[in-house]
Amino acid sequence: MGDSHYDWPDYYDIVSSGLEHDVEFYVNLAEEVEGKVLELGCGTGRVTIPIARSEKEIVGLDSNPFMLDKGKRKGKMARIGDHMQFVEGDMREFRFRETFSLIIIPYRSFLHLLTVQEQLDTLCNIYRHLSPGGLIALNVFVPHIKNLYEEDDKSSTRGIYDIPGSEDRLAVWDYTRFDHFMQIAEIIRQYERLSVKGEVIQRIISPLHIRYVYPFELHHLLKLSGFKVLQKYGDFHKTPFGPESTELIIVARKE
Known part of the structure; x- marks a missing residue:
């Protein structure tokens, strides 16, 4: 293994347990749409596996093979097969022949994109892979x-x-x-x-x-990429986003 933050998936899973109610939020959102789900930055399947358990078809994509290997092992232990697939790839330039009804980027993984161009490349790539009227959902911390x-x-x-x-x-x-x-x-x-x-x-x-990105900055990035923002929440209990919010959860639709 190397020295990347994500090359040690066992330690990552111990430390990175997620945010309050985030898994339930993404599972519920997946259950509300018709069709297949794609998760970007899926890691070891912390969100992917619960969505698959709800009998939704989901593809989990991540660029780190060590994280994906552990995700596959966890999926086998959970006895999830047909509903879930793990794929190695880069969120900026992945290619699938199919489209998805929902594409999610949980746990602030969007912040791994280090330039505005990388952010736009990713959002435009997501746009291409969404079905007409499909949804994107992601969360980032608010940089006070x-x-x-x-x-x-x-x-x-x-x-x-x-x-x-x-x-x-x-x-x-x-x-x-x-x-x-x-x-x-x-x-x-x-x-x-x-x-x-x-x-x-x-x-x-x-x-x-x-x-890190600021709330209006992210809103404009989505608009530039062809999305209409539908909801902005300040936590995963769907509290409206406001000045004291420490997290921004956005749901947007492909226009």
């Missing part, structure tokens, strides 16, 4: 200026976690630095696997870069 400056150039403890099937524990730290001009966050994550005695058995340092 005060928080960006308070968290800049700082280390924070993410937590100490139990490791399933082991007496070892996993300690996780993040160092975050912001480029406010380019809207890029550089996150250096450090994993330390600790023995029962507290000794460090393994240490992994993994980099991650994301480009």
Whole structure:
């Protein structure tokens, strides 16, 4: 395995459990549409597998083979076969011969697109792969200026976690630095696997870069790509989006 943030899927699953009610939100949305679903940035199938359990046909696409391999193993353990498929690919340039009724980008995966051109390429690619009137749904964190400056150039403890099937524990730290001009966050994550005695058995340092987007910026990107925004929520309980919201969930339709 390499040193990418996503090359360690077992540790990723321990630390990245998602956001409150996000799985239920995307499952419910998938159940409301007729036709097939595509998930971009599916990772190890945290959202993909529950949607497949609801007997919706879904394709999960991700660029990291380690994440996909674990997703496939989890799918087999859940005894999900015909409803789900995992595919390796890039959300900017994937190609399918079929179209989809719903394309989702959960858990802020849209932020992996580091330039405006990459964002537009992805949204236009999604547009091409949606059926007439098809929906796109995604969520991103809201970059409040005060928080960006308070968290800049700082280390924070993410937590100490139990490791399933082991007496070892996993300690996780993040160092975050912001480029406010380019809207890029550089996150250096450090994993330390600790023995029962507290000794460090393994240490992994993994980099991650994301480009945060502001709410009106995302709205305009969608409009430029041919979408009409239908709903904007501030959380996955469908609270209306407002000034105090820390998350932006958008549902838009192909026009």
